[in-house]
Amino acid sequence: MKLFSSVHDVTDINALVADALQLKQNPYAHQHLGKNRTIGLVFLNPSLRTRMSTQKAALNLGMNVMVLNIDKEGWALELKDGAVMNGTTVEHIREAAAVMGQYVDIIGVRSFPGLKNREEDYNEEIFNKFVNYCAVPVVSLESATRHPLQSLADLVTITELKTKPRPKVVLTWAPHIKPLPQAVPNSFAEWMCKADVDFTIAHPKGYELSTDFTNGATITHNQDEALKDADFIYVKNWSAYEPYGKILPSNEDWMLTNEKLQITNAAKVMHCLPVRRNLELSDEILNGRNSIVVHEAGNRVWAAQAVLKKMLESL
Ligand code: CP
Secondary structure (H helix, E strand, O other), X not given: OOEEOOHHHOOOHHHHHXXXXXXXXXXXXXXXXXXXXXXXXXXXXXXXXXXXXXXXHHHHOOOEEEEEOHHHHOOOEXXXXXXXXXXXXXXXXXXXXXXXXXXXXXXXXXXXXXXXXXXXXXXXXXXXXXXXXXXXXXXXXXXXXXXXXXXXXXXXXXXXXXXXXXXXXXXXXXXXXXXXXXXXXXXXXXXHOOOOOEEEEEOOOOOOOOHHHHOOOEEEOOHHXXXXXXXXXXXXXXXXXXXXXXXXXXXXXXXXXHHHHOOOOOOEEEOOOOOOEOOOEOHHHHOOOOEOHHHHHHOHHHHXXXXXXXXXXXX
């Protein structure tokens, strides 16, 4: 595997999930693969889980790890081709990415969308420039439109905890005070549409995701209808795709509560984290027995390790 940017880079998602669960049982079995190999983790945006879990995954595989918070510690990057760099930017992404590729065997990149220009974000301009210029395999640590390591960890978690062969999985929109990217819901949707689950997306009118990611899902504006008999509920806020990056008039009653859980099949509640308590998800849910958010975050290690193992095997 030379690129991990979406579910489309994976030939067999069930095999990858099985690999991740195998690695969870035996984390250090493949240390020989990473000997004398280095991964560079480059962050243009903040991270707790992705940074630590990917670093841990690489260490489990015997790799060396370099982390660069390029937004804070690096030279200010110019992203536009043809720019006259007489402003605040100091280094062009062409040289920066190419130089990083000289120091490492694999690069991980995190870049968020600007949420201003949909075409620019959905063309993945920043992530693709790293892919084009670094000349080594690239793993997405979340890009403008997708978060595939998160989605793989989510599928690992569902596979591990399901109590029936084809569980009902519901992605439900939740309120927030800031416009958030569509990357996590887009990515979760496209992975669930390929997984052996009964998948429903519930959101208020106006928060439709791009159909490029939701083909095969049942989509409803009625949260109660969606939650009925759900086995897993994935809670997430996202801003509108049209008008792009906007928050629409308030929908406070979309926050999941214990009362709403009553209509589910004692659903397990998921969230990628970080989560704003009592805005996106209530204390009673997060502190309650149905929440599996920490377990889910723990599985980020095994998802990342399964992907890095595949990349190391192809070097
Ligand atoms: N879920 C997730 O990607 O968390 P971080 O932003 O902390 O990495």
